[in-house]
Amino acid sequence: MFMKSRSRCSGSFLKTPVIACLVLFLTASLSARAELLIRITEGAGSAIPIAVVPFAESGSMPAGDKVGSIVQADLTMSGEFRPLEPSKMLSLPSERSEVYFRDWRMLGQRYVLVGQLTRNGDRIQARYELFDVNQEKRILGETAAVPASNLRSLGHHISDRVYEAITGAPGVFSTKLAYITVSGEGEQTRYRLQVSDVDGKRSKVRLESREPILSPAWSPDGKKLAYVSFETGKPVIFVHELATGERQKVADFPGLNSAPAWSADGRSLLMTLSRDGNAEIYRMDLASRNLTRLTDHWAIDTEAAWDHADRGIYFTSDRSGGPQLYHMERPGAEPRRITFGSRYNARPRPSPTGDYVYYVHQRDSAFHIARTNLETGEETVITRTGSDESPSVAPNGRLLIYATRQNGEGVLTVVSADGGAAYSLPASEGEVREPAWGPVTR
């Protein structure tokens, strides 16, 4: 069920550096064929009890999941909350005057969320209030409105507000994931770059190709993805505007063009190129396409990411004999090695607050996600699965998504940043890999 591609594929188009449409089918939107399913595997013991009361409704509501159940699922998914089943509720209040704190205390709840939805033409408005049960106090009271077709966005928005009111950290339920799915074998193999909600719902195929697609990376405004595509027979870096489907080929040098990573201002990309002989890290100014070389070593240097201060970079280098993480304090500075715990540590991803760096770590024969505390240098392995790859930190620093294998199939798993609670997102068909957690956009 292909919808009309919104990218232009005319002849003159190919003469410009803006490229598209050779061996692949661009799709602005596609069926849910490779939808991710959600499977909660583990909840943290310390999860906070909260009652998300089903919202009262006036006027006709669209079919599908209710706002209350979306919020409940989001909070459960975070691993930090343990929502009460609606069937155990003694009453279903929708505003403050109907909330009897004693009842909720008796049910062991610390917070209660109530609300009402009103249909207003094409839009649906929500009024919602969050109460602290012990203090008998309202800690959040707001209204929000969305087009009727967009109830999931409303649910995720409310989850974000509740999460922030209670934990103090911004919620990430309205953010997006980008990932690659692979299905079919041999000639039938198809690689798809997809974007979905963080619960795997509302997935859309953004690019489909017979050749591998790798390393999706979100621009800081969430409007573009950079990635590596083999559609021309070799790795080439593209920047893809999500709203229009327009793509630009930004790096197509001889040899490798890989591992794109955006700067915080969205104006430049770090990338790995081997145009000067072997894999080195460069910074490309996107407006001028000017390149600045940042590393110069006979070893492999790759997988660069800006540090949280956006001044220096983390990267992988095998200059010590095997892949290890390095930090370059500012471009041109002497890199400092930061991992020593095992013979294989690669693909650094710093937390947004700068306290940790996450990476792929080999221990015995298995690959896990580990993190190093940048202050103390202490290393902790945070995943228990064994073929773990591609860590990507949520923009609030509290969750991490990575790719792993379960029962022989590739799945994405989300864990809390310390490795506690988890949920996984298996593909309904084929494999899913290379998750990239999108930014918070307002």
Added chain:
Amino acid sequence: MKMSFSTKAFAMLLSAGLVAGCSSTGENMEEGAYGSDVAAIDQDGGSTVYGGADGSGVSASELTDDERRAAQEQAEQEALRDITTFYFDFDTSEIKPDARDVLVAHARYLADNPRQQVRLEGHADERGTKEYNLALGERRANAVQRFLIVNGASRGQIETVSYGEEKPAVRGSTESAWAQNRRVELVFQ
């Protein structure tokens, strides 16, 4: 690929000289040292051998001993060239000693057929990170490229590409699958 007999003879005698050269240099030499040794044999061995094989017995019905030996060696070289995939140890790009004779045969073939193009496709197993593996696949392809050039192929004949861990030869997460996936494939075009 069609060749005249004399060209073939030239090629096979040349390779025979090279193979002899290799076995005498030993297997545990550094790649670079090994390569330059072979290149030296190439330079002074080539024209002499050619002079011997040229002209005489092409139209004769009986093969001389030299020609019979040459034909046999030719067959051996062709058999060697049936092998087009070369394997590597985990996280290394070192060409294994047992791959060298075969790669020398390919290099000679390329030297003798300057219009022949080859694409070297470097691969890694699934373990470790995708982007590092992309660089590792490239390093493997580059190692093979250097070896072929040192042994007579020219740079313009060779194109390299790395697929990293994206195109495994064998599916599965076993030692045996990994070993078969850490490879460089020569694709003649």
